[in-house]
Amino acid sequence: MLGTVVTTSAALLAAPAAGLLGHRQVRRAALAKRLRVTAPHGIDESGFVRVGGIDQWISVRGDDRSNPVILEIHGGAGASNHVFLPRTRDWERHFTIVRWDMRGAGTTFAHGGPDGQGEFTLDRLERDAVEVTEHVRARLGVERVLLVANSFGTVLGLRLARRHPELYAAYVGTDQNIQAGGRERTAYDGLLSRLERAGKRKELATVLEMGADRTAWSAGRSAAFSKLALTTDPLSAETMKKVVMSSLWFSPLHDLRGLRDYGRAMTFSESLAPEAALVDEWAEGTAFRLPFFVFQGAADVLTPAAAAHRFFVDVTAPVKDFALIEDASHFAAFRRPERFLDLMLTRVRPVVAAG
Template structure:
């Protein structure tokens, strides 16, 4: 693996986590920087292969670690029969954090959760608040059912405004959507695929076009086996999909012990920013802030990398200034 940018921290490793070897990709410029653990989406969609497209400037602030979760990417290929549940992944995450704290001599780490990773990250900070400095949610999931309802209504609205009869016919063919509960069976996956394609057409969701694959192929850690892992996502993550079906963050208390920040795409209707925006107004946390990036969709950090970094730096400065004030008082 070539270290083209000459990073002082640049390595991959398999670590024994919760009984299986799991993949980590580290990149950074200074061992004194805070450690950020990136929790990818999906479940099963390892984003370590996309890191070079958005995180170079992040490493001015953080040592960034990507973890291919159980049931995803290189960890899945290493352990094809060790499949995830939500509870197992929380245990995995706890052990990954212990490994990072020890490796970098840190008391706590920073968590960034994208899409499904925002579910895992939020569950984790509820259960283990003492392990995390602060949490950053991107494509933050509040309710799976409401996500799909709001996203469906928005694309229908735009199709009607455009008098796009061809797209309206495709949307009508989906039938009732999503129903009272999201069930990730073959019928629903066919429906969601149609909805996602139309959302992509109208700039409301993530487009799985060739540009994404070109980014994947150019990754310094890409192997052809990663394509095989991608093809196994649905089957490998069946139990987590069941958990997600009726997931609603509002079913739990709205009090957190960890500062919470959201960086959301103003054109993200796959995990609609309007739902997360309303939720953040209702919670109690030591600190919280929301930044909505214009013209950014579900892949917020790739759609608007400069604006995303500005938001990240603002969060970093807010947290760091607090730490500096504490040191001065002591």
């Protein structure tokens, strides 16, 4: 969904790169130092695991192996969460976090290239996720893991939570995506309003011609909509620059070739958008047999909180909770990592411990 935005912004960042490389190296070195796991009972492992017939990149990090285990399902599609490691380092003091670059994303994509990703469908990603979960359970010796999904990853995350509750201690969605089989139009109407207020007639005509039904959109149109939605909202545009692009540019895990591969992966993964648009969360089911949490950016214009809350209201679960993250649009957990961690510690962890 966001590949066009990231690729375009990366080009803008790279333009003055010659004068910034020295500063970039200093920052990357400082962030690499921050990422070191030195606790006596900590864990810091990464490498390829054979999943679904291809090599896929998985990292496991945390300061105490006895902490609850989180499996992150990243967004994008194709947007590895490894770039946000420095921003979420404090999470690893309370949780052991498994970050998986699914096929079409991050190091998995860079390793195999576009021709080495194999079958690329939501169903294949779901089966991959189950394999990854089983690998994590065996490797870390835990019965269940916390399932934490963001943005596009929440489409997959909801399916995992519904269909495999025995594997997961709870579901936590942020930037929770609600497709509703093409009926959900909160983000679309919000973009129309912003374009009208700004007097952007050309863009307004384009969006009106697209129509609100995402099931009729091509992958290119989905990408164009995401770009417009995020760049026409001041808070979202600031977040893209200061959180997303800054994390990419200064990532200690990504050299310049890695930045290029990151953008290529997101562009490659945009092909999933038309399939994802067909998902109807209500038709697939609102009954969950595990604790269910949604922590949403209060000002999210791409996956609006109002849409996520409508679905949340209809959910039945042993425990459920919904919270807004203030001063946050999309990428709420990465813009306000301290607030997200507080919600995980005060609302999620006690429920998991009691279960």
